[in-house]
Amino acid sequence: MPKLTLERVAELAGVSRSTASRVINGQDGVRPEIRRRVLDVVELTGFVPHAAARSLAGQHSRILGLAIRQTTEQVFSDPYFAALVQGISGACNDHDQTLSLFLFQSAAEHEHLPARVLRTKLVDGLVVTATFSDDPLVWQLTESGIPFVIVGEVSNPHISSVDADNQNGAALVAEHLLSLGRTRIATVTGPMRSAAASTRRMAFERALAVAGQPMDPELVVEADFTEDGAYAATQQLLVRAPDAIFAFSDRMAVGVLRALQEAGRRIPEDVAVIGFDDLPPAADSRPPLTTVRQEVEQTGSVAVELLLERIRSPEIPARRIELPTRLVVRASSVASQQVGGQPS
């Protein structure tokens, strides 16, 4: 029994390889009758084209890479990545692409990516997650000419990127807290080397300043996006008697809640707490968190689509897409729990 190849399928359908190829690739210019016949054979035999052959003959491997620039431990403990990967993975399936994941454990492995992955033409393109500003990898990628999209911020405008509208998100929080009459507003930020964190911080402080209530520098504490880090940061903050704390992620907000509760503060009466992301921890915490909702899963799928666009049409200029954020008000900021969001 001969191997199942395109050749064999064509033979069984009584057509030439090229015709069979056209049918399988969904190209038009094939008589419906013929198309049916080929499709039937495919169905019958269960033929699937050989990936490597396709890749060699055509241009594309149909493999998209995801490069996550955090340690494996961080990746596998952060609901953000769960949502992001879900979105990316789903979009890959929708577009008949295979997803390949590239993790970095050591600095040495950073070197491997360009060589092993890019030059072998293994992947057609790459989605690269957030990165601090001026990540050397970005430069390497640019130089290598491989199409790629950043999830997060990039300084270089010639690079496509997808991100949540962090500025608006932070501004909404400021507005909300001010409308509640809070005056001693504190923040537990992420590390300032994180672009997302610094953007949120700047936007937040600007919004407060514009409203005539500039941020007190003593009420700003930098943490590391972990619950424990935020817990510790909050303990520092306690002596300053804040009446509101804006944490830059839901996970951190949970740590904030814990520290406040242990200190006997009532939430939201004594202190209002706001998070960011609206990922699983947010709605389930006690009290449920008021937070800035960002569409992480959608961010992933948009990234894939943007990447596909860049692969297929390199001439289209790079662009940045910011997905809307909105405030979801829950019991951690207003006593009489009101569900729902505010328009942005």
Added chain:
Amino acid sequence: MPKLTLERVAELAGVSRSTASRVINGQDGVRPEIRRRVLDVVELTGFVPHAAARSLAGQHSRILGLAIRQTTEQVFSDPYFAALVQGISGACNDHDQTLSLFLFQSAAEHEHLPARVLRTKLVDGLVVTATFSDDPLVWQLTESGIPFVIVGEVSNPHISSVDADNQNGAALVAEHLLSLGRTRIATVTGPMRSAAASTRRMAFERALAVAGQPMDPELVVEADFTEDGAYAATQQLLVRAPDAIFAFSDRMAVGVLRALQEAGRRIPEDVAVIGFDDLPPAADSRPPLTTVRQEVEQTGSVAVELLLERIRSPEIPARRIELPTRLVVRASSVASQQVGGQPS
């Protein structure tokens, strides 16, 4: 400037393609002098062989797949997977293999794997994570003829697998608790469809029975490997006044601790708590957890090596490797905190 191909490298080195290929693949039978010359050119030009061409001409794609049979959310919130993926990823790098990750979100996608991945010959083999007994995927894989290894348990002995020695782990816990004089020993298990959970349970109950202190069925509660699930399970358990609780994972043990502490129980005086895994949550909890240590990362690397063996030597019979587990005693079971483990 001509494209950088093997052909071109050979030309620059003044040898034939075949010779260049031999050098690049580290085969012997090449004069050292010639080898050097080729290597120099490779170094100079930065040549890297084209993955698809290699795959087509040779036998292997050098891509290994990892199929995780849990929801994306579960995967990205469980430190177990962090460690496992780390081990797998590291081993792949060591063996010059690329890792491709396959996630399943919906039942429909389960169907895609065989077709899209296996028949396209995209991957040379697959590491499949634990699965309940008689997972249909296992059958599909067997039928497809693709080499694969299971991380976890399989009923079919003709399939290679890697796992922790759950039986010994559970027995060690029983022994430890008995030696502490505990008499009302409870368990918070994982779902019984999980092979690991049922194995641990059986081994644990057997060990207790052998010691003449059979398990009280009322002290067994089935949870779902999550912290919240274990928290709820423990609350049920409270009325039965257990003086020890064995949770089948560290994360669950953390939930157990929380429930006990909220109920005012002292640990370990009133209730001793034991976990399983010795992953990050264990040492950091308060009090630190006595737990069964399993080498998850090593499990991952062994799985890759076993898979590679199956790919390269299909004639070698399948085998199961169980990695040793040992008890790590911390303050959640003995008051005077003693660090270190007991030999298994």
Added chain:
DNA sequence: TTGTATGCGTTATCAT
């Protein structure tokens, strides 16, 4: 609309 012919970059077989 369909078929023919060529090439993709490498490995493997067989001479030499």
Added chain:
DNA sequence: ATGATAACGCATACAA
């Protein structure tokens, strides 16, 4: 020890 040559399975420009 080295080189020529034939696959590998498919896509695609080109011809019909």
